[in-house]
Amino acid sequence: MAEFKLMKGNEAMAEAAILAGCDAYFGYPITPQSEVLEYLAREMPKHNRIVMQAESEVASINMVYGAAGAGFRTMTSSSSPGISLMQEGISYIAGAELPCLIVNVNRAGPGLGTIQPGQGDYFQSVKGGGHGDYKMIVLAPASVQEMADFVYLGFDLADKYRNPVLLLSDGAIGQMMEKVEFKPYTRPVVDKSTWATTGKPKSRNRNYITSLFIQPERMEVHNLKLEEKFKQIRENEVRFEEINTTDADYLFVAYGLSARICQKAMDIAREKGINIGLLRPITLYPYPYQRLQELASQVKMMLSVELNSGQMVEDVRLGVNGKVPVEFYGRMGGMMPTPEEIVHHLETLIQYHHVN
Amino acid sequence: MKNNNQLEELIVAGFGGQGVLSLGMTLAYAGMLENKEISWMPSYGPEMRGGTANCITIISANKISSPIISLFDSAIVLNQPSMDKFAPRVKPGGILLYESGTILKPSTRTDIEMIGIPATTEALKMKNTKVMNMIILGAYLQLRPVVSNESILEALQKVLPEKYHHLLPINRQALERGEAMVVELKVQPVS
Numbered sequence: 001m002a003e004f005k006l007m008k009g010n011e012a013m014a015e016a017a018i019l020a021g022c023d024a025y026f027g028y029p030i031t032p033q034s035e036v037l038e039y040l041a042r043e044m045p046k047h048n049r050i051v052m053q054a055e056s057e058v059a060s061i062n063m064v065y066g067a068a069g070a071g072f073r074t075m076t077s078s079s080s081p082g083i084s085l086m087q088e089g090i091s092y093i094a095g096a097e098l099p100c101l102i103v104n105v106n107r108a109g110p111g112l113g114t115i116q117p118g119q120g121d122y123f124q125s126v127k128g129g130g131h132g133d134y135k136m137i138v139l140a141p142a143s144v145q146e147m148a149d150f151v152y153l154g155f156d157l158a159d160k161y162r163n164p165v166l167l168l169s170d171g172a173i174g175q176m177m178e179k180v181e182f183k184p185y186t187r188p189v190v191d192k193s194t195w196a197t198t199g200k201p202k203s204r205n206r207n208y209i210t211s212l213f214i215q216p217e218r219m220e221v222h223n224l225k226l227e228e229k230f231k232q233i234r235e236n237e238v239r240f241e242e243i244n245t246t247d248a249d250y251l252f253v254a255y256g257l258s259a260r261i262c263q264k265a266m267d268i269a270r271e272k273g274i275n276i277g278l279l280r281p282i283t284l285y286p287y288p289y290q291r292l293q294e295l296a297s298q299v300k301m302m303l304s305v306e307l308n309s310g311q312m313v314e315d316v317r318l319g320v321n322g323k324v325p326v327e328f329y330g331r332m333g334g335m336m337p338t339p340e341e342i343v344h345h346l347e348t349l350i351q352y353h354h355v356n
Numbered sequence: 357m358k359n360n361n362q363l364e365e366l367i368v369a370g371f372g373g374q375g376v377l378s379l380g381m382t383l384a385y386a387g388m389l390e391n392k393e394i395s396w397m398p399s400y401g402p403e404m405r406g407g408t409a410n411c412i413t414i415i416s417a418n419k420i421s422s423p424i425i426s427l428f429d430s431a432i433v434l435n436q437p438s439m440d441k442f443a444p445r446v447k448p449g450g451i452l453l454y455e456s457g458t459i460l461k462p463s464t465r466t467d468i469e470m471i472g473i474p475a476t477t478e479a480l481k482m483k484n485t486k487v488m489n490m491i492i493l494g495a496y497l498q499l500r501p502v503v504s505n506e507s508i509l510e511a512l513q514k515v516l517p518e519k520y521h522h523l524l525p526i527n528r529q530a531l532e533r534g535e536a537m538v539v540e541l542k543v544q545p546v547s
Binding site: 172 | 398400424425
């Protein structure tokens with residue numbers, strides 16, 4: 001019998017970080033994720049790990065850069081405005097090919113915005129955010145259980161590809177409590193000795209970490225190497241969940257909290273005789289374009305539901321490539337669409353497109 | 357429409373400090389102890405600093421879809437603003453349990469079961485105003501036995517930090533008092 005605990009998403013994520021062997025956490029408090037720093041400040045010292053409240057998010061991410069460069073398993077967490085401040089550091093970490101975990105408990109923006117949940121950081125998360133050609137692997141949990149599970153997965157993927165991984169959550173998933181099981185975890189053995197700056201023994205050359213390649217010829221070689229890595233990631237790491245797609249005439253596409261709300265909307269719509277399914281991207285980068293393309297030859301219309309003004313819908317359209325109508329419904333400002341509201345919008349769209 | 361305790365979607369709302377969040381959390385914990393699916397979604401932010409507070413607590417035999425919902429099987433409201441906000445969102449046939457000493461204008465709906473109990477006065481009689489929420493929880497469980505009393509008591513033991521364990525007996529008395537008050541009102545449990 002599994003042993004469950006009742007925890008907030010933020011706390012489950014923090015506990016999983018300890019169980020995953022995170023050596024060092026650097027962060028700065030911000031609602032709605034301050035529980036992470038509180039939890040780790042209390043628990044990490046018991047395990048002889050490092051927790052530091054930095055003077056700012058800029059400092060946090062650069063401390064992560066340093067710790068990752070020295071070969072430590074390291075992470076930071078923040079919420080939207082704080083993550084914006086980290087973008088320069090994230091670009092450097094990606095350029096220097098260092099593994100780390102970054103957690104964004106998304107709140108509604110722009111600017112200071114509100115502390116209520118949002119998904120307005122989708123573009124920032126998957127299309128860049130910082131400068132230059134780089135990608136992060138972006139994992140989107142939709143439950144407290146996944147807040148924990150994706151910490152292990154995130155750290156492992158970061159090590160595997162020597163690349164920053166972003167866990168993109170939101171204020172609701174961070175603040176809500178559900179039961180969570182901490183599954184046994186075996187950390188893959190990763191040899192960091194070829195690159196980590198751990199002090200130079202006589203037996204090898206100096207390890208050198210940089211994102212600076214001043215000669216264009218060398219920089220392009222580095223760019224091509226990174227691109228090859230992102231190609232590998234696109235080929236091997238796409239993750240998604242499908243519910244009720246087998247007989248679906250229509251499809252919701254939604255991630256994180258929106259996907260949970262869409263599940264309820266799906267139940268209501270199906271009771272009304274509308275055969276709708278749900279595709280929930282788990283990795284937002286790499287994105288399940290392929291699967292959407294396949295589903296486009298089955299369903300008559302797709303509806304992307306997001307807590308923003310319409311961001312992921314652009315990726316849905318890239319996947320579908322004009323084959324069927326792709327529509328959008330969203331709320332902003334920390335407001336939540338109700339399942340009934342989503343179903344009403346769906347019914348209007350079905351009529352509008354004459355696709356019933 | 358109730359479906360044999362397969363799913364209970366509840367909102368608990370009131371002032372910050374009335375024990376709204378801990379009421380929902382205790383219920384969620386008890387649900388977990390009974391191997392049910394549970395979710396507890398609090399309002400957070402300005403509410404935590406003394407305004408109004410609420411939490412959506414869902415207990416289900418099956419996997420829970422949305423933790424955020426707009427219509428409820430039951431509502432527990434402990435102040436007037438929460439009555440005004442959430443009474444219209446109780447599903448027809450549902451339950452609205454309220455603190456009758458604080459709320460002067462209950463909803464006039466007739467398609468839901470309205471039950472008011474003076475839990476604050478009762479808590480004063482017990483010489484501990486903080487157990488008001490447990491009196492309410494006892495009353496709620498008498499109306500909607502979604503979890504057993506044993507599970508609630510076990511949950512309290514887990515939810516309360518050890519330094520407050522000397523308060524377990526008075527919490528148990530408060531639960532029993534709430535149950536008894538509903539029995540005295542002769543309201544039938546809704547299953």
